Amino acid sequence: MKVKNRQPLSRHDTRGVVFPQHKILPFFLILGPVAIVVLFFIYPTLSSLRLSLFTVGRFGQEVWIGLDNFASIFLESKYRSSLLLSILFSSAVTLIGLFLSLGIATLLTQRLKGIGVFRVFLTWTYAISPAIMATIWLLFMDPATGLLPYVVKEVTGLQVHWTASSIVAFVVIILTAIWARLGYNTLFFLIALRRVSEELIDAANIDGASTWTTFWKIKFPLISPVTFFLLIMNTLFSLYWVFPIIDIMTHGGPGRSTSLLIYTLFIEGFRNGRAGLASALSIVIFSFVAIITIVQFKLAGKKVFYQ
């Protein structure tokens, strides 16, 4: 809300000024946070932008190569497959994950006795870090001693060695990532669904709308801000936070079948000491995320309703 014709601040007008007596103190106080932002966000970003144009040796030696790093990323099959795998992975985790958690959240909105227990159990994975999640699943899926392969073997007679199959390994990390975010997504959807006004639902029921119609035509559009938010958060998660899952469970293997961009970045940057290439990779991932976010915002303009 713009206030028109607002008088300019005179020396005696202290509206909106926290420390009217001190001229320098405010700047001094914000120096700390600003220093942190510059040191940990702005400087590294600029440094990354610069380093991506060099080949950097383990001990800091720099050799200018222009856009060669970026050329490698898009032309060498090793990195291109990383990029494609990341796109595939991100789409699968986001779409399947949101679909599942929306379903679960809807079930959790029912007024049943004891539903509270289920609500807690189905959302508390929110608190577990991806690294711990990955370790749990690794033990759970161990071909020799894990529970899941044992159950699969008993039920279907199939001995699935996910460590020896590129496709199964890829599916396994998708499932782990979906499970890792299930609690978080379900929680947000649950809250959003419960905020949908009871009156609207009752009105729809009176008009003879089926549960399906009620859901898709009333609830879903009304929770669209949360859906939109979760779409972006899950995309970010599946491109960045999924790193521990790969590092603990598959190390990018077998072969290169689970080497997503973020893992390739880690290996090139921190294992192989190629800081230049790693910087270029981080710029590519960032651009990727930026593009997806912009696209989502554009779509949101048409589909998201804010009350």
Added chain:
Amino acid sequence: MLISKKLKLMAGILAFACMIAIGSAQAEVVQVEFLHAMSGSKLAVTSGIVKSFNETHPGINVNLVYGGSYAETTTKAISRSASGNAPNIAQVEAAFNRDLIDSGKIVPVYKLFAPHTKIAFNWDSLIDPIRSYYAIDGKMWSIPFNSSTGMLYYNKNMFKAAGLDPNNPPRTFKELEEAARKALAAGVCKMGITTSWPAWIMLENMIPYNGQWFANNDNGHSAPPTEVYLTGDFVMDLMRYLSRWSKDGLFTYLGREYKALPAFATGKSLFLFLSTSTLKSITKKANFDVGTAFLPRIEGYPSGRSTIGGATLYVFKGFSDKENEATATFLKYITEPTTTIKWHKGTGYFPLTNGALESLHHEGWFAEDSNYLTALLELLTSPKIPQASSPFLGNFVQIRDILDSYIEEVVTLKLTPEKAMKKAKEEVEKVLADYAKLVN
């Protein structure tokens, strides 16, 4: 009032500062940081050794700092020294020798002892195969801490159940295949052949074990290496075995590093390619008779020597003479008979010195459990051929990763052995070329 409050505060701070100064002056203990990669039961034994050293050497305090896996520890040690914050000692895997030495950031250990300093060290006491593996121009640049070599583990109970002779393990790849087929057909095991550390076992061990060169220029010792021999007859034969075994279900790939260990230790797999380093923990976990054998050879190739695995201790530059003296004292302690015997008995890694080996023999240790002797015999009965010299390649962290992933492509049947090794050779040679550019 205000002034006296300020005075009190200043006095308090001054007193506190004095206490700290006096306190640290009294604690004139030399600190030695030991960055290591030991975990699990090996960590317990390592801690025990460090603890008893600290107790018997009151002027020195060795701090154990965990660095993660071998690759992580090496990377950490290198990047920390690049930023001027090196640890005194870092446990670095054998294959990364070149990266460390070319960096110029380490002090070769022979310079920490007589005649360069007053601390004596009997270099001849080290077991010869281990010493010659690590020596550069006859001098030791690091102290081997945990040395092992590849060997084959097998489940004796399953052998008996399948009608195989438990005291006659396979000696060639052909015999290995036959045994696995028989056992799987008899239904006595869930998995036949498994391996840990794919590149270390199948390439770094098998290549010199069958008398072949790993890289040109004497494995990189006479000049920087530019070629790796991954597409020659031997490696092709080996990869074809692995590919065929995977297709026929004789070989099950369970992951890198030690990931295949639980399957063997819990009695699910018949064979496990591993090293002597985890003998103790496997014997403890297994509720069956654990058998060990020399690595099987591939028929038609000459006899050679398997590689020395495990890690070695490098000392970094940038420390005072006093700190280096403390470091040298600790390194000497590690090679003392009581220490190295404790280390061998607690893990399965080789005892470092001939004297220790002799003591172990006299006390009947190998008679108690002859499995501890297998890897030693495998090493001591092998010919000392030039091909068994350590692969002296730079950027080995990256190279090992490339080798591992292409072996994975072969065993998951995604690529034919020919294609996989051709691509691996290209990528490794590119890494070698990049390394040469940066170092020169």
